[in-house]
Amino acid sequence: MAFEQVVFYVFAAILVYAATRVITVRNPVHAALHLVLAFFTSAGLWLLLEAEFLAIALVLVYVGAVMVLFLFVVMMLNINVEPVRKGLLRYLPVGLSVAGLMILEMYLVLRSKSFDADAMPMPARHGADYSNTRELGSVLYTQYVYAFEIAAVILLVAIIAAIALTMRKRPETRHQDAAEQVKVRSQDRVRVIKMESEKRN
């Protein structure tokens, strides 16, 4: 077996294990950490496909930022899993139908002509001077520039909406104005008084 295949199977095994643990583990914090592991190993798999930009972006964005905030929230919430588990039988039909639908969709997509071995040949190996990042950038900003810009604007709107939804001004909170604080001089606040020492009675 070639080295790459060994690496692939090792990473794939870790990925399947981590993904399974995300939904089976009891502790939500452990589940989130397994999700981090799953992201990290899939980034490793992408590296094998010479998609180094996507792999590093996955680690940078999902592992480095999104999952940190996710863990942050999960740790603060202190979720109790037991009551959630009690509804298992009640939600089982809905869950099973959603799962069945997803399997059907994946089956339809994967067996179609556009995804079989003829339509999707093995990606060609590139030399050491091939830059995946440069290629991706040049395509993204020429051929797909409109789609890219539209996605950017949608994200911007989502950011503004998220901030607008969570920002509320409460009258009892007290804010400090940094500019005012910087302007403060000691002469305005402190008065130095010279006085004679007093005799204790």
Add this chain to the structure above:
Amino acid sequence: MTETGSLLDWMITGSIIMFKVMIIVMPLMLAVAYLTYAERKIIGYMQLRIGPNRVGPRGWLQPIADALKLLMKEIIVPAKSNNYLFVIAPMLSIAPALAAWAVVPFGSELVLADVDASLLYILALTSMGVYGVIVAGWATNSKYAFLGTMRSAAQIVAYEIAMGFALVGVLLAAGSINLGEIVLAQSGSLLHWFWLPLFPLFIIYFISGIAETNRAPFDVAEGESEIVAGFHVEYSGMAFAVFFLAEYANMILIATLCSLLFLGGWLSPFEGIPLLQPMFQWVPGLVWLLAKTAMVLFFFLWLRATFPRYRYDQIMRLGWKVFIPITIFWLVLEGGAVMLELGPWFD
């Protein structure tokens, strides 16, 4: 890797890579040990003290003695902690701190892995260091540790954005995300280095680097005056030492990156000066890189001795409301300069 790679080939390639890794990691560990010594001495002199001077001549063996002491100490695992995560947290902390060194070039040919997207790789790995802090604070199951974790997570996410934008400025100026090519793009003279055209980004990168490594004045994650020692309050012995190693290895990494990205890396500072350039031609590039790194590290220590700890809301304000707008403004300005091919940097 050839398709017919036999087991022997793997072992040979593997051991050569392991040997190269050792050549980087061993001096790094030594540098960490003596950085702690330098820190205590420098801050000592700044505060009119002598600093460590008992173990060995002038205290030179102090870091060795400290390491031995930490090795001997017992690792105490709190009874109500999450044992598994408690042990794994220091490893999560040190692994990215060491792995990031794989792509750092020490000279035009001296690099372990000449990865094309090395700048992104470093940014991705330094952002992973926060997991050690988060997991440690949570697994300890103590309120002090958890407060440190919360602070650190919010702080690192905030400063990572400013840091990323500063790096975007660098790659815009260099036209590459390969660290070696970024250094070569600065060749010419001291004034060609990126600190001059990207001065605000240089300052922001440096300050964000301090925040990212949880160093004073941004060390609220361990703020001993209010939360004892923050995320590593229950760690002792070697487990604590690993956190300590990770912090200092990260500090040296940030300093090295500062010199690579903004201070010309292994390029001589006398380049382009008629008389001095041939005079210092014999100095190897590695020496210049180490000298620049040492200088940046000195600034780290100097800042620690000078400034009091930031208040937490001020840290957040500085990261989100000051640094990010400045970097975005400078990126737009720099984009204009690149379009106009403004010399001598962007032509």
